[in-house]
Amino acid sequence: MKKLSILTILLFTAIGFSQTTDEEQLKKVYSTSLTNGQSYAWLDHLSNEIGGRLSGSANAAKAVQYTKTELEKLGLDKVWLQEVMVPKWERGGAEEAYMLTDAGKRELQICALGGSIATKQGGVEAEVVEVKGLEELEALGEEKIKGKIVFYNRPMQADLISTFEAYGGCVDQRYSGAKEAIKYGAVGVVVRSMNLRMDDYPHTGAMSYGDVPVENRIPAAAISTNDADLLSKQLQKNANTKFGFTMYCKQYKDVKSHNVIGEITGSEFPNEIIIVGGHLDSWDLGDGSHDDGAGVVQSMEVLRLLKETGYKPKRTIRVVLFMNEENGLRGGRKYAEVVKEKGEEHVFALESDAGGFTPRGFSFDCSDENFAQVESWKKLFKPYLIHYFEKGGSGADIGPLKNDHIVLAGLRPDSQRYFDHHHASNDTFDAVNKRELELGAATMTSLVYLFDKYGTVKPKKIKG
């Protein structure tokens, strides 16, 4: 019995010690982020000194150089650029739109969707057909659509708690609206902005013409939620109301750009790689502070916080700042290609691309065994009000890394305000709260620390 007691005591001491260490490490991480963080200053520079960073733009190139230089200052083991060819599209100039009412010409807030062609010189003017989505478009058919501008006006569903779910339920109108409307002879497309708030900001975002030849393409734009309601009301008054818009956008040949990568090489298992990332590119209307300047600086901060708190990773921890998430995902695909070529083993990948708001937790794409391990860590996060640990999607840039054993995860901040700013001219630095950004960085660092310390659970065939 005496032996057993000592063993029990030793066992409890060991467990107690280990728990305390994790608790202490998380406390150090959060405290350092909140009192001596770097993320907000980095975001200030990205947003206010550089600004919007559309793929292929001069600003995107500046952001590559800036973040590379800043990573070099951290004293990482390696910092490098990974070449990737990206699309280059330009807005070309401020768009204009109007509707013709009995009271005269009423101007509307509009912006071209990313990838749209320009209107012909002098603009497009035509009658409008309002639809609630692609199915209604198909039902109306060529007879009703030919020669008209299609107005997609299905709003985001307000009673969904996750605004990302509401976005997912609407974004087909923006992405495929033009491609589908072309089939029925439409001359243009205008979409209600993907925004749950009623305001005057038009929101851009990616759209695709699929394999429609260039000469058959039609211009596609978004109008603000207030103006979508206005146009809809006007159409109820007069179904023959004309709508006109002028856009100057241009698609160029692909240009050379880069993913920015830095790493701390693992002390015990250098070939087991953990990555944390966000995307460097942004849309052009705002300065891309929430989407995804926040994810970029939080990811950089993860490596800085690990170093600053004196933690020496067992595994290789890499920050990857992806290029071209918004209109091509070329950076994410390129990174995964190179991983495959080199036969690198990635065990955990974490992306932050849902805004710099108060973090609530993570969404995981992984095996049940790995998810069970994550759930065993939940209590460590409770003091920081991090409570959301669910299976689901992770992030667009890390998606191409998916295999049967990697753990993919996405940071899940509070989503209520995200689509007020997403892809619009008010996605700006002032809309990011310093503490919320820093809490996100600390939350990410804490999870990376735990995966580094305890590793992932590998499937038996690999484990053996």
Add this chain to the structure above:
Amino acid sequence: MKKLSILTILLFTAIGFSQTTDEEQLKKVYSTSLTNGQSYAWLDHLSNEIGGRLSGSANAAKAVQYTKTELEKLGLDKVWLQEVMVPKWERGGAEEAYMLTDAGKRELQICALGGSIATKQGGVEAEVVEVKGLEELEALGEEKIKGKIVFYNRPMQADLISTFEAYGGCVDQRYSGAKEAIKYGAVGVVVRSMNLRMDDYPHTGAMSYGDVPVENRIPAAAISTNDADLLSKQLQKNANTKFGFTMYCKQYKDVKSHNVIGEITGSEFPNEIIIVGGHLDSWDLGDGSHDDGAGVVQSMEVLRLLKETGYKPKRTIRVVLFMNEENGLRGGRKYAEVVKEKGEEHVFALESDAGGFTPRGFSFDCSDENFAQVESWKKLFKPYLIHYFEKGGSGADIGPLKNDHIVLAGLRPDSQRYFDHHHASNDTFDAVNKRELELGAATMTSLVYLFDKYGTVKPKKIKG
């Protein structure tokens, strides 16, 4: 065995049915709040049509009339005003402050603390003694303080996750700073604003002279966090730097005001009263949208949502809009006095006074038995990301109702941005997000529904 099986089935059916009903009711509540809510429109009026509602002001009286009228429109069983005498203090005019540096006079952002006396005509100018709190003041004593202006500059602690905890650790400087400095012969007091963010807004708030006679009182003000750092740096350069300020505030005699009350009378237990409330008064610098316009309209919305979703309360559900939380708590005290006089039995009281941000849960002041019941409801809130159910404080206005069996609770929204706006000129309507406000109202309604349906657990002596 057959009998047992049927019993088991019946039992499971009953439990299943009850659970479904609660789930369905919560879903209806959230959905109605988010798609057909009234709280945001009410807040728009309170903030933009009425504005700041300092106790005893014309605006506070307007807010009483407006909310009474709006409650009457809801078709409640009773709506009434409860008279209460409140203090009346006025800022009197825009304050001015400066420090004298080698480069000349540098203006600083200042505001009088609520309750402060005015400066003498032409203002006060004196050398400054910076302290980190009341203890340091005492240590310095009369020799160092006499004839000087005391500058309280202990910042809110940034590494606390709850900003309310950080506020609690600092606010003694604002509340008691003048009273204590008077003992050592100070001629004025200036406090670093209770704000975690570095910005240019000075934040007011209550202060007290205790029993110091009027003729011995000294003026007390707050400066912005940016200016607090500026002044501190200047004092490091030159310890003899002079600081001057001019204020015009005035304290009047108490005036008559009101709590606004409305109720749905309970169908089964009308004598068991549940109240939900916020405070109608606000500070004068902004329009009091977060503090506590949000709590007012959310509380009104609780009764509207119960009606709108077709729920008939068993118990009496009362909304109480308290007057004078900010500088006297007269409304909360008065309400509790009348409850005592009438011998009313209050079983549950819920207050919303922590901003209109995304709700995270509730803090409870109640018996272990009642808390256990609350914990059994947690899973119902999970789809709405409501996860915080902890024992702790509730709300200032409902505090006077405390006894051995009532359940007191406070809504706990995300607190990160709250003190960016609290008591400052940027506590305005545009800083409140519609969905976040509506989620808070739905969360409160859901808890009120559950306490109405299941009642509270009473201590045995009362139960019997």
